[in-house]
Structure formats: structure tokens, C-alpha cells
Amino acid sequence: MRTLQRLGLPTLLFVNKVDRAGAGDERVLRAIAERLTPAVVAMGSVHGLGTRAPRFVPYGAGDDAFRARLADLLADHDDALVAAYLDDETALPYRRLRRELAAQTRRALVYPVFFGSAITGAGVEALAAGITELLPAAAGDADGPVSGTVFKVERGSATEKLAYVRLFSGTVGVRDRLAFTGRHGGHEGRVTAIDVFEHGGAVRRPAIGAGQIGRLRGLAEVQIGDTIGASPAARVAEGQFAPPTLETVVVPARPADRGLLHVALAQLAEQDPLINLRQDDLRQEVSVSLYGEVQKEVIGATLAGDFGLEVGFRESTTICIERPVGTGASVERIATDPNPFLATVGLRVDPAPAGAGVTFRLEVELGSMPYAFFVAVEDTVTETLGQGLHGWEVTDCVVTMTHSGYWPRQSHAHATFDKSMSSTARDFRQLTPLVLMDALVEAGTRVYEPMHHFRLELPADTFGQVLPVLAGLGAVPRATAPRGSAYLVEGEIPAARVHQLTQQLPGLTRGEGVLESAFDHYRPVRGPVPSRPRTDHNPLNRKEYLLHVLRRVPG
Numbered sequence: 001m002r003t004l005q006r007l008g009l010p011t012l013l014f015v016n017k018v019d020r021a022g023a024g025d026e027r028v029l030r031a032i033a034e035r036l037t038p039a040v041v042a043m044g045s046v047h048g049l050g051t052r053a054p055r056f057v058p059y060g061a062g063d064d065a066f067r068a069r070l071a072d073l074l075a076d077h078d079d080a081l082v083a084a085y086l087d088d089e090t091a092l093p094y095r096r097l098r099r100e101l102a103a104q105t106r107r108a109l110v111y112p113v114f115f116g117s118a119i120t121g122a123g124v125e126a127l128a129a130g131i132t133e134l135l136p137a138a139a140g141d142a143d144g145p146v147s148g149t150v151f152k153v154e155r156g157s158a159t160e161k162l163a164y165v166r167l168f169s170g171t172v173g174v175r176d177r178l179a180f181t182g183r184h185g186g187h188e189g190r191v192t193a194i195d196v197f198e199h200g201g202a203v204r205r206p207a208i209g210a211g212q213i214g215r216l217r218g219l220a221e222v223q224i225g226d227t228i229g230a231s232p233a234a235r236v237a238e239g240q241f242a243p244p245t246l247e248t249v250v251v252p253a254r255p256a257d258r259g260l261l262h263v264a265l266a267q268l269a270e271q272d273p274l275i276n277l278r279q280d281d282l283r284q285e286v287s288v289s290l291y292g293e294v295q296k297e298v299i300g301a302t303l304a305g306d307f308g309l310e311v312g313f314r315e316s317t318t319i320c321i322e323r324p325v326g327t328g329a330s331v332e333r334i335a336t337d338p339n340p341f342l343a344t345v346g347l348r349v350d351p352a353p354a355g356a357g358v359t360f361r362l363e364v365e366l367g368s369m370p371y372a373f374f375v376a377v378e379d380t381v382t383e384t385l386g387q388g389l390h391g392w393e394v395t396d397c398v399v400t401m402t403h404s405g406y407w408p409r410q411s412h413a414h415a416t417f418d419k420s421m422s423s424t425a426r427d428f429r430q431l432t433p434l435v436l437m438d439a440l441v442e443a444g445t446r447v448y449e450p451m452h453h454f455r456l457e458l459p460a461d462t463f464g465q466v467l468p469v470l471a472g473l474g475a476v477p478r479a480t481a482p483r484g485s486a487y488l489v490e491g492e493i494p495a496a497r498v499h500q501l502t503q504q505l506p507g508l509t510r511g512e513g514v515l516e517s518a519f520d521h522y523r524p525v526r527g528p529v530p531s532r533p534r535t536d537h538n539p540l541n542r543k544e545y546l547l548h549v550l551r552r553v554p555g
Helices: 002-007 023-034 064-075 079-091 094-106 124-134 255-271 294-307 371-384 425-443 460-472 495-509 542-550
Strands: 013-016 040-042 044-047 055-058 111-116 147-155 161-169 171-173 177-182 185-190 193-198 201-204 207-209 213-217 227-229 246-252 278-280 285-290 311-313 321-324 328-332 344-351 358-362 397-405 445-459 476-483 486-494 514-524
Touching (some): 044 111, 064 079, 064 094, 094 111, 111 124, 147 255, 321 344, 328 397, 371 425, 460 486, 460 495, 486 514
Parallel strands (some): 013 111, 358 397
Antiparallel strands (some): 044 055, 147 161, 445 486, 445 514
């Protein structure tokens, strides 16, 4: 819910639990509907909770209590409604309240909640009606420049990529060449087929226009989150979703399946980039990122069902990050020992504010060498920062290229020229990690661990038992408040300890405790600094690195 609010997305929430909820879960459902945020409004009542035949009954014009709650909520964002509400709240026409509810939902000011069951179909009809009434209809300029976003990628029957695209502007036809840009740079592909979603199904069409959602074939390099054509004005900013804070090693039940496991996980990572596949060739291990322990079950079931792979998981570990402490710089010049590469690269690393990510800048003239060499340096900087001095991703820094130089290819007039003595992008890709890590060593880094904000509601008589457990898990309560016969505790807890708290909470609270937690921030690690084994050629060890990339150690 908090993520949706940060993103400003118009959303209807559907609580798919009423068929499995027990009597003790009724309070949980009410919390979801009314306590997660003041902007949430329940759109109906649940009957037969936890039975085989639950029912969701939408509130209507005749429900005075619902009308009053709705008017009170909507008045917070509409001055005219406030005046009418203060004058006589009972005189507000229900039709006007519904129109204002739709307007504020589309502006992401309120979030209607529907309850139901995907198994029995209870509440689904009301949800479908709510989507039609309350969410904004797609629109756009079909004659404008092509602009869209890839929000899903899957594999077809022939293992080809299928890109699900929402088109904000323009028109795309079969055989058109499309440019798309994302985390892995820019690419192009020719569209070979288009399916457009209409009336609940996918229909083959010769083109897709603005405001439509379609499935495109032929874009071999496409990834989730890529921008199609120009950057859409309505595109959600990257980096808004909380990062995964755990990782685990996936182990095949049969050692012979290691190769197939990597292929399968690579395809899952295409569908969900936040899985963040991490291959360790030295240890013959594959790691994936997680948001929680339940995700292991999802990944395991998907691998078994879609690929016939039985796997296990090692104990989850926390994903930390590194941030530079100060400024560091390094330069290696062409034809100058100990640089064995035909390239000059100078880099400076400076710290940046928390949350800024990585920025690459130039202090050299863009025309001082071929553009492809600058691209090689920038791409390699991004890749190398995936593993810092302690093995964690380095972020929140500015990397500036301070020196550049290359040997150009000679003209045909120089018949005796050795073509192997001209610089290539490979020289820059292989030299950059050494220069960058030298600069990073001079700057120094600090390791940070992820922290979750938690919100815990528990019976008042268990408050004294739970507090020592929270302290033992490293949690820091920031606020406590009585709420009737319950207590509400809010604070922060290390991400590594959330699962332990989840396991202990039912026994401590007789199963009545309600815990919410979400990533909030990173804090400096206290105590011994954790490290993660490297999976690259280790540019921190020059001899080892050169032995791998050159197959020899220069004398």
C-alpha cells in the first residue's frame, strides 16, 4: 500500500482471502480495509467469512454509514464537497459521491478495497464493475511518436520472447523496427507479430495503437521495464519499488541439472528482474534475490511446474550495499607500466546523497576518442560496481572519467603498421575495473544493512512478553499506543530478523498478532562487517585479475 502511494498509481485493492479466513482473521481484513492508510475505503461487507460460500455485498445508496464514511473521506480533497458536507452531509446525492470517488481514485488520492475469492468467484463481479467505473480509461495520440513501456516478458512455445507493452502514444505495426532502452542499454528489433488484448482475450492484429495493451514478438533483447520509443510521460519513475533484501542459493536436486537450472532461472529473471540472478562460476552456484521466505516456495513451484526441476534452497542471507566514504582517484596511461592495455583511463569516485544511485560523468572531451570507447568504460563501471571492496553492490556515488587516450588504427598508406597495436573497446573494458577499484580503495567504502519499518498490533496482555523479543532481534520500537484491548507498536527492525519475528509472533500473541513490515532504509552495519564472495575476476587482486583476462601476468 505504501508503495502504491509513493508511485501515485490509481489502484483498486482486492483482498483474496475471504474463503480461507477464520473468525480470528476478521480483524485482519478490517485492518487491511481501514487502517493501512486513511485513503483506503472498503466498498462492501463480507458474509460467511471463512466458509465455503462467502459473499461480498457492495455498499449502496441506502447504506447511511457508508455514505457518511465516503463523504468524510472525499471531503479531504475537495473544497466544494467540504462546503456541502458541512452544510448537510445527508443532502449530498449518492451519485455525486460516486463521481467524486471515481475522480479521486483516478488521481490516486483514495484506494477502494474489494473483498472476494478467486476460487469461488465471490466478489469478482463487484471488482470488475469497480474497475470499469473507478479506474481511468486508456487514451493517447495514435498519430504521435511511438512511446510505451514493457511491463511483462514471457517465453512462447518456441522459447521466443513475448513482450507485453502498454502503448501511450503512436502506432506500431508488424515488420516495424522498434528501438527500446532499459537497464541494459539500447537495442532494436523488428516486430514479427502483434496480439492485442480485447474483451478478455488476445487477438492477432496488424498493429497496436495508443491506449492499447499488446503482446509483441521479435524483440529478442527486450527486458521488463524497457522504454519503447520515446520515454512515456506517464511512465513510473524507476527505483520506486523497494529493493529485495534477502538472497539465497538455489540447489538442484540432481547435480546434472545445474545447466538447465541456470537457463530456467535466467528466464524467470526476464519475467521478474528483481530476482537478480547471480552466477558464481567458481563455486558453481546460482543465487536469486528475495523479498521474503515465501518467495522460495513460489520459485520452487514454478521451476517444478514449468521446467520439471526439483530444487532446494540454502539459508537466506541479507543483501547489504556499500557506499563510498570519501573521494578516490586513479589513472593508468597507455604504454606506461604497469598498464598492459592499449588504453588510458582515469576515474574519480565521489560519494553522493543516499538514494542517488550511480552517476557517470565526463571531465574529458567527448571527441577525444571514439564514442564506443566511452560507452565501454561507462558500461564496465556499472558492471564493476556490482561488487565493491566487501563484495556488495556499490551505490550512491558519482564516477567521473578524468583521463582518456587510445591508439588509432593507421591508414592503408602505412603498410607496415601492425593492426594489433590499435586500441579496441576490449582494452577499455579490461582496464576499467583495475582503475575503478584502485579509486574505490582510496575512497573507502562503508557497508550498510537493510532495515524494515514494522507495524505490530498485538493483544495488550502480551505487550510485556513481546518487547524483550523485539529487543533481542535488534528491533527498535519508535512509537507505542494503546488501541482498545490491543497495543500498536511501530519501529524498525533489521531485514535479516523479520522472518524470525514472523515465526515467533503467533506463539507470543496466541495467533492474534498482526505484523506489517516493508523496506525503509539502509543503516551502517554494527559489529563485524559482512562480506560476500566475489564472482568476477577480482580486480582488487591485480595479479589474479590479469592472469584471468590475459591468461598471463605481464612482466
